[in-house]
Amino acid sequence: MTLFRLILLTLACICTGFFAQAEISDVRIVGNGEPTRITVWSDTAQDAGAFLAQSGGQRSLIVPLEGEISPRVGKGAGGVETWALSSGRLSFALDRPLMVSRVLNLPPTGSATSYRVIIDLETVSPARFASTAKRDMQRLARAESDSRKATYALAAAEITPPGPLRPSERKGDHKYVIVVDAGHGGKDPGTQSARGLLERDVTLKAALYLKDILEKDDRYVVRLTRDDDTFIELEDRVTLARNWGADLFISLHADAAGSPDVAGASVYTISERGERRIDKEADKNDWKIPVETGASKAISGILVDLVKRETKSHSAAFAELLLPELAAAGPVLRGTHRNAGFYVLLAPDVPAVLLEMGFLTNTADAKRLQSTAGRARTMQAVKRGIDKFFDRQEVIVASD
CATH class of the missing domain: 2.60.40.3500 (Immunoglobulin-like)
Incomplete structure (x- = not known):
């Protein structure tokens, strides 16, 4: 589905x-x-x-x-x-x-x-x-x-449904395409802990582990926006996800705060302010949503709007399914599901979330994210959230 x-x-x-x-x-x-x-x-x-x-x-x-x-x-x-x-x-x-x-x-x-x-x-x-x-x-x-x-x-109007939106449209045993984005990288180290732990290293190790456990499930194909310490422009990360036909995009990050007492994971989906940037960035980067070529301009606009609305809805749905799994695996921030206009959330047709795995400015969070076991617990929670998301989509299609 x-x-x-x-x-x-x-x-x-x-x-x-x-x-x-x-x-x-x-x-x-x-x-x-x-x-x-x-x-x-x-x-x-x-x-x-x-x-x-x-x-x-x-x-x-x-x-x-x-x-x-x-x-x-x-x-x-x-x-x-x-x-x-x-x-x-x-x-x-x-x-x-x-x-x-x-x-x-x-x-x-x-x-x-x-x-x-x-x-x-x-x-x-x-x-x-x-x-x-x-x-x-x-x-x-x-x-x-x-x-x-x-x-x-x-x-x-007599409406003809649009053609396939992305290459990932399931046919037979086609797998879901999950794009995992390790935040920062290369010349952009991100934030760091008091002991010098860099966000770019934490996100890459987490992304590699998540790829490994997802690929053990035959439902998924996993793509990484980076698999080494390389800097990738933000617009290129979104373009890669669309070119790969992503069914879900997850950008991994680690947070920082002015107070060392602030701790816990949080999940971001697109904000209202961010939504207002989508059309501009889509035009700039040629992120076109394909619709039936014979459709009128008015109908094409309605169909494109439907795609963007469903994308937003699915992003929020995945975030809500992910949060309980994160809470079971470790600390979460109060007001855990948040909205922002982060660039990596701007794809008009790919459900996307940005996951802040914890705060490197908090000693316990930094220790958890530095450890293999701590990162594993968080990424296993992400895997369970992904499973629930696609399980639910298949139930909806079967019932309809």
Whole structure:
């Protein structure tokens, strides 16, 4: 199962049941504002965004969604007073200024059949809320306008699904292509520990070990962006992954902090700010997403947008599956799943994460990452996360 197959399934749903009504099975809110988490369960995939709004003295959070729920109203928690669904908008009345720190659209995991939208909120100042709400209302208007245009275009067109997106599209016993990127290298040593342990050496040893254990599983083909102490430009790392037909890209790093007490692993996926760089860098580096040559410009744009959205969704899904495995293998940082605009996360059609394996500025983390056993535990956790990711993808395809 690959990203391309899921996009075809999405297109099939659009084309054969465009006006079918989705169902939202549950809305739950937990937390105290530091943070608060909203989780929405749906029987279909969502591409939800979250937008702050302010009118008079009333603050709210608006989440455009496809679907219906009964009852259509509910009580909140942690700064959310109530919620209500109306006209394709799930609205949350807020009793304090809250900021959206993260939105995840996740497919089913394990034996579950529901898709999830996760929205994390944190308390901010009234002034920051007001400023963000003003901007968000403009963003919401544009998003809803674009959605209407896409709906009309898809409903009016005869859509031919795009051709294969990448060489890695599974046929018969074709294997999943995993690209492992050892961060830094050569003239770029990265960070270092108090005793001189270099990040470039830690990441290379970890990448070589991960390649070894992955290749013992006949489902995978593994490519390394570097297998020695060589410097590779960031754009070349992404280009290599696309040229190799990567189904998953993992960039390995070790972190640094001003305080020696900060420790633990963390996982990054693309941030909203990073997403705004994708098209520019794709044009610059010729990272084209192939679509049906006969498709109109409007339909081609919709198909390309679907690929980018699915890529983001799969990156987040892999991160969420990886985190529990990392936590079982060693310390993890608070707020372990983070968002950033790192260059290696900018491929428009390759699910990607950047893994900070620990802090070289922390004595225990540095000792763990310097040791063969410590690196092995972390990379074995990564292998388990990869297995769960592709196991789940195959279950989704089989059920569809």
